[in-house]
Amino acid sequence: MRGRPRGGDAIDAAVDERDTVGFVAVCRAPDPTSRYLTGRAFDCDLVFVRVDGETHLRVPSTVEPPSLPVASVRVDDRLPGRAAAAVLAEHAASEGTVLAPRTIPHDAALHLEAAGYDLASTAAVEDARAVKDDAERDAIEAAQRAATRGVGRAAAILSAATVEAADDRDGGSVGNDRGDDGEAVLSWDDAPLSSERLRRQVNATLAAEGVDYTGATTVRAGTRGGGNEPVELRPGEPIVVSVGPRGPTGYRGALARTFVVDPDGGWERRAHVACDAARKVSLVEADPGDDAGFLGSELRAETAAFGFSMADEVTRDVGGGIGLAAREDPPLDGDRELVAGNVLRVRSAVTHPDHGRVELTDVLVVGEDGPRLLGDAPTGLDPSRW
Structure with missing residues (x-):
């Protein structure tokens, strides 16, 4: 399981069905979506782009970019939307419709639109995550x-x-319950439980x-x-x-x-x-x-x-x-x-x-x-x- 991304087939199917340029997600650490999409845990925000059946990841220079056989990983300190737009322009088209989750950050959406891409919402990742292999x-x-x-x-x-009667206790207290209400308590390993x-x-x-x-x-x-x-x-x-x-x-x-x-x-x-x-x-x-x-x-x-x-x-x-x-x-x-x-x-x-x-x-x-x-x-x- 480690190192193997999930949901790629579902994303590709959604892209083909709607005849779009590709798919973009901006994953915030420690969002489990990034682990699902990449097959590993990331401690940083990352940009995920899927075009023509290939995965491209962009990570900040504050982390060492991992070597993933299933994805192209590069350092990119640009704002997420601009980094994603650069990947799309290099590997797909300079304009067109791009699929994205409903939760894509607003600023990333604005930067993609400014670069010439229209955004269309998709639940492909959520639907794929709902079905476990x-x-x-x-x-x-x-x-x-x-x-x-x-x-x-x-x-x-x-x-x-064991049950310890109230009058057998040493008068200790635990947290918010001081045991001064006459109630019996449970004892384990020679101490109140x-x-x-x-x-x-x-x-x-x-x-x-x-x-x-x-x-x-x-x-x-x-x-x-x-x-x-x-x-x-x-x-x-x-x-x-x-x-x-x-x-x-x-x-x-x-x-x-x-x-x-x-x-x-x-x-x-x-x-x-x-x-x-x-x-x-x-x-x-x-x-x-x-x-x-x-x-x-x-x-x-x-x-x-x-x-x-x-x-x-x-x-x-x-x-x-x-x-x-x-x-x-x-x-x-x-x-x-x-x-x-x-x-x-x-x-x-x-x-x-x-x-x-x-x-x-x-x-x-x-x-x-x-x-x-x-x-x-x-x-x-x-x-x-x-």
Whole structure:
């Protein structure tokens, strides 16, 4: 996979179909689009031009231009639009219509127009990124395996945790929760177990798996905090562990599980049944040719069918495409049609102000023979059964 650009055939097809001069993109570091188009990570802005089936890259003099067998790479410190216009004039024509993503910077568009080129918008790159090939799916699956081990570490710690009564504590505090409200807390390895301690243990496991966890691991406890504030974990409350690791080639995984230590039943069990039922719906409504928006609405409707408010409790974010970015096409709304090769982050979640949150998130591949979930991570609330 490394060093091999993607989307070239799709770009060439769009250029031929619309009889245009070529294609131009201005990629801002660290935009995953540049990694997709070039097959490698760049720490700088770059100009990408595709003409006559050939790729031309222009990078600033602040970086050493890489040697890429699949592209012509040169240093060019001119403004991006002017650099792109020079490439087009040298390798194609001095005027005509050029395809570009909708997100091309305004100043680059103005410079291209001033050089005699008309711009036409294309979604060829976004559409190509939405369909993963075998190598891309393998990379996502590898990230998902690491995600499973990371969440598994959280399950092992929670399974080994003990309940410490409020009157047995030393009076310590963690973050914003000082434990002075008489609540029992969880203890692990002879110390109170906080959301931050658990998050760091998960991240240590992810690091050992060789994936990047930066900014993508959260531990949410009950109704306290939003996933980033450290709080002491308590028995009986739902604890959501969510990870989104990025593998060595840039492709991401996504996994979230909810655990309860020493449960007393009630709301979280009903919420978990609802989320698990919605998760199973994705295996029925995600065949090639199915409507992505319908899948999203069915995930929400199945969750709400267990007595939860569609407006106030059921999550609106039920997922969408995943790959080099955590959010890609196709979104699970609108009228997009699912096709074989789509890889989706599928999420079901219920939130209540008095009880907390229950969430299940997985990655699903839309295959020619139907959908399948990547990985075999258990879904139960009991961490000891992981």
